[in-house]
Amino acid sequence: MAISEPHNRSRRRPVPPTTRAKKVSRPARTGPGAPVVEFRAVSKLYSGGDIGLDQATFSVERGEFVFIVGSTGSGKSTIMRLLIKEIDCTEGTIRVAGRDLDQINRRRVPLYRRNLGVVFQDFKLLPNRTVYENVAYALQVTGGTRREIRDKVPDILRLTGLSTKLHNYPEQLSGGEQQRVSIARAFVNHPPLLLADEPTGNLDPETSIGIMQLLYRINRTGTTVLVATHDQAMVDKMRRRVLELSQGRVIRDEATGLYARDETTREFAARLRGAGIDSPEV
């Protein structure tokens, strides 16, 4: 079921993303041109002495779709955790929408997080709530009224293709469906920035395509999307900006990159012929 579903959904395509974009996109908090995410010489040293990030510098403009790739322990998750302010950096400055994360004190962290949408590998849904309630919770947290919830939640669940599962509990859903619920929850407030940490890490390739498609659709509404991933095939197919990390350093930043630096000639040829690359061996 989980596998066949993305196909169905993509055929249906309930709302063309472009029409949604007008309704959804928000003006940037600060002046035009200010990057949504800016890392300046950011280092993170964990208490055990492990290096999370080492002098990482990069910035992400509004509306970009960025893949952060790299092997395990290269610092992808550190970037995510820094951005949601679960941890603080040891050195350097991180700005999100022009705001220095160091300046946000502990009590204001919840308010800051409401400007982010976050998607995790393990979905992190509330097990005691139905799909509808899980998404509604993100609105309730911000003080959303019942009317607002009634308006927005079914809408976003339709967009994510979950309108038939409103009253199911997370454990009754497949992995792909759960991930779509968590994307719906992340996006229901229309945050200017969406972070996804290995969103397809637990999913099979077919389901992953559906999830990526959804993230892409969200990106098309003007939301900046950062995706940390291991999923080579996905990165290669999407042809978006790629930021590669190794041992905490940014070692590559390409506007339309592949997962790995070089293509083999076989892949190159295959791409020129217009065929999909199913399993690039690099």
Place this chain on the structure above:
Amino acid sequence: MRLGFFLRESLRSMRRNAAPSFAALATVLVTMLVLGVFIPVFQAATGAADSVRGRVLVDVYMKTSATAAQDARVRKEILALPHVGSVQFESKEQALKQQSKQDPGAFALLGTNPLPDTFHVVPDNPGNVLLVRGELTPKGPSGHEAMIDPAIKNVSNHTEDTQKILTITSYVKWILFGLTLLLVVASTLLIANTIRLSLYSRRREVEVMKLVGATDWFIRWPFVIEGVIVGAIGATIAIGLLAVTKIALLDPLASNWSLIAAPRTIGFAWLIVVLLAAGVAISALGSGVSLRRFLRV
């Protein structure tokens, strides 16, 4: 509106986490039941010990020849001593009447009254009884005890018995106090621990809430309200059981058994208030405080 939301949230979580909620409720119930039994028992026992101590007094026997003027003088002297609470006078006639009630034959045979006038001296505090006795019989320069007044024939000397009563009753009081304290501490820890366990099973939920941008108190209120509800229900059931026991078992016995009817035990209304407040406060505080650990995300 907010309160309604929090209330719904806590009811929902109780429904969805029925087992841990029930465990917490049962813990509160049992603890409150034990406390509800033990508090009155402690008070009754302390009251009994106190009343035994209250009977500790010094008897001052006058010479049989003592005149009313001498009696009055001695009374004044006794009252002037430190640590004297009150003085009760028993004339020889009263003493005779009292004694002959117990053994009418013997005293009728005697013909005359051999009993002296007596002062029963009650110390201001049972612990001071020996001090008072010492003051009544100060040591003279020769080292022998003398009476403070020549009209006094004798001062009762139960030093050893008195000492025993005082030590034993004070031990009893301290042991009871220690037990009650232990019980209260154990109850608090037990309830706090049960709550902690039920929170622990939901720490992931709390983590997710924080990641979505919920403030600490937004997450905490439903838990605190849940604690209040669980504590109130548990304490109420405990009070109900205690009330049934009291009405069915204790009240009929009270007339025969002085310990139960001891005047110093807590009133039932007060017991209800204490138990309810303790149950609610411990479980609400317990959930609020225990949650703090999981809120650090």
